[in-house]
Amino acid sequence: MPRIADHEERRRQIAVAVCELIADQGLDAVTVARTAAAAGMSVGLVQHYFRTKDDMLLHAFKEVTARIRGRADERIRGGIRHRRPIAEVLAEALAEFLPLDEARRTEFRVTRAFAGRALDAPALAEVDVETAHRLREDVARAVHNGKECGEVEEDLDPWPAAVRLTAVTEGLAMQVYRDAAGTEGVPASELAASVVAAELAAVFTGKCRQYAGN
Missing domain, CATH: 1.10.10 (Arc Repressor Mutant, subunit A)
Known part of the structure; x- marks a missing residue:
């Protein structure tokens, strides 16, 4: 056959x-x-x-963003399965959007090229906006969940926190891409991890109640 x-x-x-x-x-x-x-x-x-070429480009943009997104989702699912602190899981998920190795550097170059073209291509812009919105929603949900378990102060608004965390991640990605070797003798991976950790520590200031006594 x-x-x-x-x-x-x-x-x-x-x-x-x-x-x-x-x-x-x-x-x-x-x-x-x-x-x-x-x-x-x-x-x-x-x-x-x-x-058309535009159809082909649109599909490729969706594929590369879905690939990055899939890895971040797997980090989140793994954290839930193993009942890990939300801040730790979120740090790993956000790291998937940073160009910390050759594969992620290639993805970053590709997605930024598409984002530039998206300024004048509504279909590409829709993918770019949806990707950003979904990440921000996920971060806001993580902050909200942190409030419920005690990692985040009850009076903290998840949305401004999510905007800040995603904005830092996006800007940090560009910094890491430009200076892949790091700065001041600090490797890019260490510098990125410390920046993300500091930003998360400003939001996730407590300890989840399920770990109390551990």
């Missing part, structure tokens, strides 16, 4: 090829022909899945 094409896998391969081109040569280097060559496909096959 002839093998049935795995359409989702082919769409994923095309998205990976787009991201590789952006990481190596910039977003303007992406064409259907170059993407097809990078993906090991014919131009016709790529056009079968994506009618």
